[in-house]
Amino acid sequence: MRSLEAELESARELAVDDLADAIESIGFECTRCGACCTGHGEDEHTATVFPDEVRRLEDADTAAVGSDGGEDDAVPDAADREWRDVARPMPYGLEEGDDGLEGETFEWALQTDDCGDCAFYAEDEAGVGACTAHEDRPLICRTYPFSVGLAGTSQPMGEAVDSVSLPARGGADGEGGDEVLRAHECEGLGRDISREDAEELARALKGRAVRELEEAIGVRDEYEPADPEPGEVVVYDSEGPKRIDGTPLEE
Structure with missing residues (x-):
């Protein structure tokens, strides 16, 4: 298995034109069905969000989309918004204790509402x-339903339903050539996409692949077991261990 550093080098060498060609060959147009933003049955919406993205969303202006014509009320206004309004601990590895979830996990997921939908989703x-x-x-929202198949990059919303091999380009270690564009379940797949839109999506997809690997390396390098107390959740990201409110554990 190649190192994360080697995979990162391969991600940085991904050609936007090759990614755009692959996206065009599959085809995609967002139908605004909301399936990638909402929970399904007992499964809450789970999408990875990086620490810098959480901070950006804390200050983001939110549009009025709701049927009442007012501001969406799943998250507070930016002036009152906090880390926990935007992100929650990735649920994997956590257990239900007497006082709620407890344990250790890696990375953050976008916060959800009472229905299990993304807190920033509205109809x-x-x-x-x-x-x-x-x-x-x-980035994971900007690039859905596509992902790049590299070790250390995520595969959202289950297994891929289609894939296209990318031209072999090698890497700093002389290996590589196994990169693929993966497409995940979405009713918008198979629709015509303009070259301009395909290239914009390809640039975001390359940026996401690079960012995911940088984050994975940062998590690995910053990881120090915290041994959380009963009823406590510790989240490890590239900036070190944090509490559920995003503050560093050592504070």
Whole structure:
């Protein structure tokens, strides 16, 4: 298995044109169905968000999309918004204790509302979905339903339903050539996409692949077991261990 550093070098060498070609060959147009922003049954919406993205969303302006014509009330106004309004600990590895979730986990997920949907998701009177913080949405949201197949990069919303091999380019270690563009379940797949939109999506997808690997390396390098107390949650990200409110554990 190649190191995360080698995978990061491969991600940095991804060609936007090759990614755009692969995206065009599959095709995609967002139908605003909301499936990638909402929970499904007992499964809450779970999308990775990086620490810098959380901070950006804390200050983001949110659009009025709700059927009442007012501000979406799943998150407070930016002036009153805190870390926990934006992000929650990734649930994997946590257990239900006497006082709620406890234990250790890695990374953050976008916060959800009482229905298990992304807290920044809203629908208009016609039932058309929209992100209330669209201009500041995280990379995983900008690039869905696509991901790049590299060790250390995430695969959102289950297994891929389609994939396209990318041209072999190698890497700093002389290896590589196994990179693929993966497409995940979405009703917008197979639709025509303009070259301009494909290239914009490809640039975001490359940026996400690089960012995910940088984060994975940072988590690895900053990890120090914290041995949380009963009823306590510790989240490890690239900046070190944190409490659920985003403050460093040592403070």
